[in-house]
Amino acid sequence: GAGTGVGPLAGFIRANARHRPMHLFFGLRHANSDFLYQTELTDWQANGQLDHLFTATSRSEKPHYVQDALRVDASQVIHAVRNGARIMVCGGRDMATGVRQALDDILAKTEWTPAMLKAEGRYVEDVY
DSSP states (O other): OBGGGHHHHHHHHHTOTTOOOOEEEEEESOTTTOOTTHHHHHHHHHTTSOSEEEEEETTSSSOOOHHHHHHHTHHHHHHHHHTTOOEEEEEOHHHHHHHHHHHHHHHTTSSOOHHHHHHTTOEEEEEO
């Protein structure tokens, strides 16, 4: 998710009472002012509702985007997909396009594509 797109994803994490594995790739412009749900995300990690939080800050000295974070953690993405993960993308269209391209690259050497995951109900987008 990126920016305000993190809201729906935060709701899924908040409701994760069964402590299913969840990984959040969160894009924000400025870490100091745009880190929505920072306290909650920290708490959810501490109590097992969120396994990993990856942040990508686009307006820093070294701009980093959600799709970059996915590529850095490509092996974990592949592992999660192999284990039945659902991928939910919430945020702006440009971010969603970048994420889809990153997933195409990451999954290129596997038997999956984002289109296949979408057909299985394992890839959904809420973009604006």
